[in-house]
Amino acid sequence: MDKINIEEKFSLFNDHWSPKVIGELNGQQVKLAKVKGEFVWHSHENEDELFYIIKGNLTLEFRDKTVELSPGEMYIIPKGVEHRPIAENEVHLMLFEPAATKHTGQVIHELTVEKLDWI
Amino acid sequence: MDKINIEEKFSLFNDHWSPKVIGELNGQQVKLAKVKGEFVWHSHENEDELFYIIKGNLTLEFRDKTVELSPGEMYIIPKGVEHRPIAENEVHLMLFEPAATKHTGQVIHELTVEKLDWI
Incomplete structure (x- = not known):
């Protein structure tokens, strides 16, 4: 395999809320996403999910609290927790999660991407 | 859980070749390490391993090639591949690998850390 340059990968797409897969290991995938605006409330029944911020400031809303993330900060959302x-x-972020993770969990929404592209 | 600030975590240790665990999800761990000098040749029989460079330039030697990594670049080493x-x-790097991954694989070396600390 080749090395993966994050900035180069971010330059390959501009759509929001549509994570792209850049790598896979041990059944987990590394994804990049550009996001802007509000996403939909959802949870992942069986998968913990890691958000790592590359650029911009992301707000993670939970039912009982709100977390503000800046570049160089990460947050691990345990399975089953609505967020x-x-x-x-615009925020650029990296995701680590099992390959089986559904984009919007059990929720089907107009923002839902069924099958993520590799870049 | 709380958010994890990478720079803050790096400020908590200075030893080389001794990864610290900063998070765990889906049986995988996120680790930070400061490294300088040459490590030992080793492989991980059952685990793929992701290196992501935060600061400095890392050389990854393989038996058949050499890969140079700069900040913002990552490389996934497939299981069984000697490196x-x-x-x-000094390089600051992030590792993503199964919690069961042994530091130097099957190799026991003076640099081997048996049990990694959480920070």
Whole structure:
């Protein structure tokens, strides 16, 4: 395999809320996403999910609290915990989660992407 | 859980070649390491391993090639593939691998850390 340059990968797409897969290991995938605006409330029944911020400031809303994330910060959302990401301005982020993770969990929404592209 | 600030975590230790665990999800761990000099040749029989460079330039030697990694670049080493990380100057890196991954694989070396600390 080749090395993966994050900035180069981010330059390959511009759509929001549509994670792209950049790598896979041990049944887990590494994904990049550009997000802006409000996503939909959802949870992942069987998968913990890691958000790592590359650029911009992301708000993670939970039912009982709100977490603000800046570049160089990460948050691990345990399985089953409802969350909603919000980005006032565009945010670039990296996700680590099982390959089986559904984009919006059990929720089907107009933002739902069924099959993620590799870049 | 709380958010994890990478720079803050790096400020908590200075030893080389001794990864610290900063998070766990889906049986995988996120680790930070400061490295300098040459590590030992080793492989991980059952675990793929992801290196992501935060600061500095890392050389990853393989038996058949050499890969140079800069900040913002990552490399996924498939299980069973022998490798040796080399850092001419200090490198800060993030690792993503199964919690069961042994530091130096089947190799026991003076650099081997048996049980990694959480920070």
